Amino acid sequence: MQHGKYRFIVGFLTAPLAIYGLFVIWPFIQSIYYSFTDWSGLSPEFKMVGFKNYTRLLDDEVFWKSLQHSVMLVVLLPLVTLTMALFFAFMLNVGGRRRKNAAIAGVRGSAFYKVVYFFPQVLSIAIVALLFQFAYNPNSGAINSFLKAIGLESVQPDWLGDPDLALWCIFAVLVWCTVGFFVVLFSAGMASIPKDYYEAALLDGANRITTFFRITLPLLWDTVQSGWAYVGILALGAESFAVVQIMTVGPGGPDYSTTVLPLYVYQKAFRDGQAAYATTIGVALLFVTLLFVAVVMKLGRRERLEY
Amino acid sequence: MKTTDTPPADTTGERPPVAKTAPAAAPKEKATGRTLNVFSHGFLILWAFMVAMPLLWAVMTSFKTDKEIFSSPWALPDSLHFDNWSRAWTEANMSDYFLNTIIVVGFSLLGTMLLGSMAAYVLARFEFPGNRFIYFLFIGGMSFPIILALVPLFYVMQNLSLLNTLPGLILVYIGYSLPFTVFFMTSFFRTLPTSVAEAAFVDGASHTRTFFQVMLPMAKPGLISITIFNFLGQWNQYLLPTVLNTEPENKVLTQGLVQLAVSQGYKGDWSGLFAGLVMAMLPVLAAYIVFQRQVVQGLTAGALK
Numbered sequence: 001m002q003h004g005k006y007r008f009i010v011g012f013l014t015a016p017l018a019i020y021g022l023f024v025i026w027p028f029i030q031s032i033y034y035s036f037t038d039w040s041g042l043s044p045e046f047k048m049v050g051f052k053n054y055t056r057l058l059d060d061e062v063f064w065k066s067l068q069h070s071v072m073l074v075v076l077l078p079l080v081t082l083t084m085a086l087f088f089a090f091m092l093n094v095g096g097r098r099r100k101n102a103a104i105a106g107v108r109g110s111a112f113y114k115v116v117y118f119f120p121q122v123l124s125i126a127i128v129a130l131l132f133q134f135a136y137n138p139n140s141g142a143i144n145s146f147l148k149a150i151g152l153e154s155v156q157p158d159w160l161g162d163p164d165l166a167l168w169c170i171f172a173v174l175v176w177c178t179v180g181f182f183v184v185l186f187s188a189g190m191a192s193i194p195k196d197y198y199e200a201a202l203l204d205g206a207n208r209i210t211t212f213f214r215i216t217l218p219l220l221w222d223t224v225q226s227g228w229a230y231v232g233i234l235a236l237g238a239e240s241f242a243v244v245q246i247m248t249v250g251p252g253g254p255d256y257s258t259t260v261l262p263l264y265v266y267q268k269a270f271r272d273g274q275a276a277y278a279t280t281i282g283v284a285l286l287f288v289t290l291l292f293v294a295v296v297m298k299l300g301r302r303e304r305l306e307y
Numbered sequence: 308m309k310t311t312d313t314p315p316a317d318t319t320g321e322r323p324p325v326a327k328t329a330p331a332a333a334p335k336e337k338a339t340g341r342t343l344n345v346f347s348h349g350f351l352i353l354w355a356f357m358v359a360m361p362l363l364w365a366v367m368t369s370f371k372t373d374k375e376i377f378s379s380p381w382a383l384p385d386s387l388h389f390d391n392w393s394r395a396w397t398e399a400n401m402s403d404y405f406l407n408t409i410i411v412v413g414f415s416l417l418g419t420m421l422l423g424s425m426a427a428y429v430l431a432r433f434e435f436p437g438n439r440f441i442y443f444l445f446i447g448g449m450s451f452p453i454i455l456a457l458v459p460l461f462y463v464m465q466n467l468s469l470l471n472t473l474p475g476l477i478l479v480y481i482g483y484s485l486p487f488t489v490f491f492m493t494s495f496f497r498t499l500p501t502s503v504a505e506a507a508f509v510d511g512a513s514h515t516r517t518f519f520q521v522m523l524p525m526a527k528p529g530l531i532s533i534t535i536f537n538f539l540g541q542w543n544q545y546l547l548p549t550v551l552n553t554e555p556e557n558k559v560l561t562q563g564l565v566q567l568a569v570s571q572g573y574k575g576d577w578s579g580l581f582a583g584l585v586m587a588m589l590p591v592l593a594a595y596i597v598f599q600r601q602v603v604q605g606l607t608a609g610a611l612k
Contacts, residue, residue, distance in 0.1 A: 008514040009429050013441065016426035016485060023460060023482035024448050030459035041462065088354060095347025107347055115599060116355045119362060122595045122602065124543035126561035127588055130568050131365055134581075142364050145380040180358060185607050208343065237452050238546040245549075246565055262454040269458040270550065282455035289452055 031279040041275025053280035063281060065256050066264040067288070069167060073174070073235040073260065074292050078228045081175055085182030086224070088117070090212055092183070093190040094198070104198045104208075114187060117180030125177065125239050129246035132173045136160050136247070160248055163257035170243050170258050174235065182227055189220045225300035232292050236285065237262060261285040365588070369581040376577050391582035395567075399576075401583050403556065404563030411473055411559055412541045415480035419537050420530060422481060423488030424496075428518055430489065431496035432504070442493065448486035457550050464551055471554035479547055484537050491536075491608070495529035496522070535598070535605030542591065560587050 035053055039046035057063050092113060096105035107113075120128060135142040136159035144156050160166050193216065201211045217224070234240070241262035244252060252259025252267070261281060269278035368376055369391055371384040395401050430442050460479070461470070469475030503525065507517045523530070545561045552558065558566060567583055595602050 004514060005433065006435065009433055009435055011515070012425040012429045012518075016422040016489070017441065019422065019478055019482045020445065020448070020485045022463065023479050024456060024485075025444065027456040027459035027463055028451065030463075031455050034459060041458070088351065091347035091351055095343055095351075107344065107351065113351050113355055114603075115596070116358055118595070118603065119358055119592065121606065122539055122543075122591045123588060124545060124561045124591075126543070126545040126565055127584060130564060130584060131361055133568070134368075134577075135361055135364070140377040140380055142361070142380055149381060176358070176361075179354070181606065184603055188607060233450060237454065241454065242545045246568075262452065265454050265458070266550070269461070275458050275462075278458050279455065282452065282458065285452050286455055289450065293450060 031282055034276050035280040035283050037276045039276040040273050041269060041278075042273050046276065049276075053277050056277065057280060057284060062252075062256055062259060062264060063284070066252070066259045066261045066281075067284070069259060070236055070240070070261040070285070070288060072167075073171065073240055074232045074288070077171065077174055077178070077235040078231040080171075081178045081231050082182060082224060082227055084175070084179050085186055085227075086217070086220075088113075088179070088183045089186035089190055090216060092187050094208060094211070094216075104195065104202070110187075114184050117183045119180065120177045121181040123177075125242040126246060128173065128177055129243045132169075132176075133160070133247045136169055161254055163254045166248055166253045166258045170240075170247060173243055173247070174239065177239070178231060178234070182231075185223060185227065186220060189223045190216060193219050221300070225296065228300065229293055229296045232296065233289065236289050236292070241266065261288065362588070362592075365581060366585050369578065369585040371578055371581075373576065373578050376581070388578065391578040392586065394576070395579045395583040395586060399567050399579055399583055400558075400563060401560075401567075401586055404558055404560045407473065407557060407563075408542065408560040411476050411480065412538065414477045415484065415541055416534065416537055418477065418481040419484040419488055419541075420534055423485055423533075424492050424523065424526065424530065425518070426485070427489045427492030428496050428522060431493045432501075442489075445486050445489040448483070449490065453483065453546060457546075461550060471552055471557060473552075473557055476548060476552050476557075476559075479551060480541050480544065483547065484541065488533055488537065491533050492526070492529060495526055499525050531601060532605040532608045535602055536608075539591070539602070539606070 034046075036048055036050060037046040038049045038052070091107065092110040093106045094104045096107040096110075138144055138156060138158045138161060141159075143159070147153070147155050157165055159169050197215050198211055201215060202208075206214070240260045244258050244260050244263050245266070248254075248258045252263055262285065265278045265282045265285065267278075268274045268281060364381075367383065368380070370387045370389070371391075372388055375382070375384060426441075426445070430438060430445075464470040464475050464479070467475075469478065499522065504517050504521055507521045508514070512520070543561065544559075545565075548559045548562050549565075552562070555566075564583055564587055567580055
């Protein structure tokens with residue numbers, strides 16, 4: 001297969017590489033370079049300023065708040081989402097009534113649950129954010145009216161307007177969006193675990209909680225680990241940006257209570273005309289992301305189980 | 308997963324004692340099974356309710372008058388106000404946003420799949436200097452934060468006069484969809500048998516022809532999964548158009564809706580806004596329900612690889 005090989009390779013790689021290089025790689029490299037300049041983004045002139053932008057970060061209160069919120073999301077979101085998803089998936093696959101000879105069985109209607117749970121995954125994050133913005137509306141939103149209807153009229157939180165609550169409201173929406181996908185994913189993984197493992201364990205007197213921790217979780221560990229990385233990147237990236245930007249008022253919530261790193265990059269670059277400083281915050285975000293991925297890889301490393 | 312297919316026949320022959328002891332343990336096991344069943348159904352129903360409720364509430368609200376939305380958010384509409392829908396479609400420009408989204412997603416999907424599989428095929432099937440480097444260059448794009456590149460990208464687009472244009476947005480969508488597409492398709496092409504392609508080549512087909520007439524059809528299952536994955540990603544994209552496409556008449560669905568929410572907030576046309584929201588929601592939900600299996604396979608294949 002030598003004839004015209006290189007001409008073919010070049011022909012097939014040129015267009016994809018050109019687009020990818022121009023719109024992804026090149027801007028990415030540039031952004032690191034710009035973080036050492038005083039470029040405003042508005043005029044083409046700028047000069048090198050060394051680490052000035054980086055030292056500015058250290059005294060920037062909003063940056064620390066954004067960092068704190070992003071770190072909180074990247075730690076808690078995977079934990080809550082994946083725990084809930086594992087719980088639901090286990091219930092779907094093991095929580096059913098005993099049928100004939102099967103030691104364990106899925107609940108009836110598990111297919112239906114999986115279809116419904118997956119809904120948020122196909123919707124745009126922007127649509128989800130808008131929808132919940134209305135639901136959280138303190139005066140006529142679905143949640144407060146519901147509280148009123150069940151006699152909790154005195155409990156009418158200002159959800160997104162309350163600096164103590166706003167970030168948790170954002171968090172709840174991100175959980176709402178993500179759980180279903182992992183229920184389906186884990187459920188598929190659990191369904192492929194041989195049933196005799198459970199039968200043997202149950203006959204030996206293990207209860208279902210033990211079987212979960214001794215059989216299901218270890219065999220599913222690879223999937224959980226990649227899910228962990230996936231949710232974390234989502235919590236640091238475009239999804240959290242969209243939710244915060246659309247749902248909360250003002251510059252990242254009341255008193256910056258919901259601001260996150262990607263939102264702060266966006267604001268500095270496209271609202272305040274501080275492109276160079278924005279890229280510096282972006283570099284910090286990159287470090288947080290890489291650190292997170294490294295931690296997941298390190299913590300997640302276990303012996304691979306074959307079955 | 309072969310083990311699950313083979314055993315039933317032997318186990319019954321091999322382990323009769325098990326079958327005997329099982330009934331003795333059954334009553335207790337049965338009782339716990341029932342409690343567990345109630346317990347699990349309880350939680351599962353609760354979550355199903357929490358997922359479905361906001362969506363049903365939005366659909367219901369889209370048929371109400373503004374007054375009803377505020378006075379009784381949970382009550383059913385007194386009559387179905389379809390005028391909300393027509394108002395959103397025409398006056399609030401939802402029709403334009405739909406059209407823009409279809410154009411952008413249509414062309415980017417075509418471009419992504421074509422360019423992505425071309426690059427993946429070359430990277431999977433040919434050895435040449437720099438192969439590994441290009442491969443890692445592509446897949447490296449999967450984990451870095453897009454927002455970091457967006458700031459310079461904005462100015463790259465401006466210099467090329469691509470800012471705020473649909474072709475510009477299409478090219479950017481393709482660029483940002485390539486990492487995962489190349490990653491996925493490369494591993495897919497590696498699993499296909501080499502003999503067929505070699506036979507075609509020996510028969511005198513060019514590399515290009517072999518690719519389009521032999522390899523691409525063989526890669527169909529992979530292409531379908533990844534097309535669905537990219538379709539949903541691009542249709543739902545919000546960050547990229549928000550930054551790179553601010554021309555009012557070029558807006559795509561997601562930004563159009565957010566824009567609508569801001570402006571309708573002042574005008575007070577909440578019912579129109581809800582109609583727009585549901586309008587944007589229904590096509591993807593309907594497509595999901597119809598092509599459920601493919602969608603789930605496409606997306607989970609994405610996460611598992």
